[in-house]
Amino acid sequence: MSADSANSASATNATSAVIATNKNIWVFGEQENGRLALSVLELLGEGRRLVDVANAVNAGQKLALVLIGTSADIEPLAAEGIAHGADLVYVCAHPELAVFQDEPYAAVLTHLCRTERPAVLLAGATLIGRALAPRVAARLRVGLTADCTELGIDPENGSLLQTRPAFGGNVMATIVSSDRRPQMATVRPRVMVPLVRDAARKGEVVKINLGGLDFSTRAKVKEVVRELSQGPALDEAEIIVSGGRGLGDPKNFALIRELAEVLGGAVGASRAAVDAGWIPYPHQVGQTGRTVRPKLYIAVGISGAIQHLAGMRGSDVIVAINKDASAPIFDVATYGLVGDLFEIVPAMIAELKAGRAAS
Amino acid sequence: MSLNIVVLVKQVPDTSEVRMDPVRGTLIREGVPSIVNPFDVFAIEAGLALRDAYGGKVTLLSMGPSQAGAALREGISMGADDAVLISDRAFAGSDTLATSYALATAVKKIGQNAGAGVDLILAGRQAIDGDTAQVGPGVAEQLGMPSITCVSKIESLSQNGTGPNLRLRRMLEDGYQVVEVGLPAVLSVVKDINKPRLPSLRGMMKSKTYNLPTWTAADIAADTTLCGLSGSATRVKRIFSPEKRARGETLEGGAAEQAKTLVQRLRDSGFSI
Secondary structure, rough: OOOOOOOOOHHHHHOOOOOOOOOOOOEEEOOOOEEHHHHHHHHHHHHHHHHHHHHOOOOOOOOOEEEOOOHHHHHHHHHHHHHHHEEEEEEEEHHHOOOHHOOOOOOHHHHHHHOOOOOOEEEEEOOHHHHHHHHHHHHHHEEEEEEEEEEOOOOOOEEEEEEEEEEEHOOEEEEEEEEOEEEEEEEEOOOOOOOHHHHHHHHOOEOOOOOOOOOOOOOOEEEEEEEOOOOOOHHHEEEEEOOOOOHOOOHHHHHHHHHHHOOOEEEOOOHHHHHOOOHHHHHHEEEEEEOOOOEEEEOOOOOHHHHHHHHHOOOOOOEEEOOOOOHHHHHHEEEEEEEOHHHHHHHHHHHHHHHHOOO | OOOOEEOOOEEEEEEHHOOEEEOOOOOOOOOOOOOHHHHHHHHHHHHHHHHHHEEEEEEEEEOOOHHHHHHHHHHHHOOEEEEEEEEOOOHOOOHHHHHHHHHHHHHHHHHHHOOOOOOOOEOOOOOOOOOOOOOHHHHHHHHHHEEEEEEEEEEEEEEEEEEEEEEEEEOOEEEEEEEEEEEEEEEOOOOHHOOOOOOOHHHHHHHHHOOOEEEEEOOOOEEEEEEHOOOOOEEEEEEEEOOOOOOOEEOOOOOHHHHHHHEEEHHHHOOOO
């Protein structure tokens, strides 16, 4: 176990010193092959807003982006980070950091937190963010709040207010980190709003020397297989069309796929459809599947069990199509369409195509 | 090859029935049934399947009040060899950091008792009450082991020069990685990994009479300043009910008319579809 002597707060007088010396809000710049994850731009937008508020309490704070990877992949991303709101970009480049691996990436972030002492460290609540952040938090012995949907700054003491759903979305909780820094949180994708890209924005780029760090790990990524190649990934999609038991037969998922394609959306499914083997598990939305928050969620033939609602109730607009007018999905639907999905969905597809042909 | 496997298990309230008291601003837990965290059942099955294939032992580990023993007994009835409950007032109010510390400390003790350490720690991807997914990687960090989250398939176990090596699939947003990891390691698993077995008659008999060991903080030599509230780095400032979604508009007419109205409504509200 490695308690961080600089950042862990074992004595009370050390505590206030930590809070005073730890400055700046950091965003972990998740990237793959030189492409920033969508959530990074969202976090930079939110981070910019938080820094401006935090400066009213504790002036002189900056928004920093932390990039980890090979120089070829991440150096071009520094300018991108600045254009999206960062004042400062840390470039942590090393040939051994080409693909995300939990322990080497945790070693880099922990090292940087110890030397540069941020007040806040945010990461996307993506697979990578949710695997990496707990290791870093445990190594630094600091607090970490998972999957936040709202962030704020306490006007009294400048601490980070981390709000997240719990108990399947039935309860919201606002969490604060005690006296330890950095305050860490993962943030649900598609909730925060990126800034408009501004190439004229100025910022500083700092290359970090990673000499002496241990990148060893017994876990080796041997292969990466992309499966959901059709349309956007579920977690990043603006529009999701999900099918449930009401489809009656696996071949009827073709209808869901067609509607998703016409809308440029991703395909989701209820647990019932997945358990019946109609569609693979990665498409499952709900408590034992994925939690999504698209701008538009269309539930087709899904009754709306509470476990399904837990995974999609945060969507901006919800459309429910079901023949049973008393189905609970209608209680959360912005627009309810009661009727036969085999008539309604084709009519929607026709309507969407017709609208485009006319315009 | 013989594997000493520990599976982390959490007893959770059936979250679909947890509500807020709107006046007092507290959680209403009375009458809410407790269940084994659904993801953990897949972790138990993964442990049992590996044991059945390669030999060894599966020990279930949970932290909680004495009632949490019921969750461990369910795992025993599925076929787990042993179980341990760590239970102490010192653990109360633990966040994920303090929980990871306590569980990691108990895993070490299980390893010491076995004489040869623990080879593999399995956990569910996340618990459905907190939904943090942080305890698996947190335990791994505290034990200095690799952690593989979202494991959707265990492909094979082989023996190489340095010891047992697992080949597995880790679910990504848009596919999966094939990962090889030298043991010991911590895996957190998703539902896709297997179909959990039902309790056997023999297992159910065993779970009834099983003498469940309960360890205190002192029993596992835990540093109590790292446990419970004092070991936690976060606290809950406020809980509140989410904004309730109002039931929206039910569209009128037949299929074609409803479809037309819907597309119009969506376009009017800014969707370029």
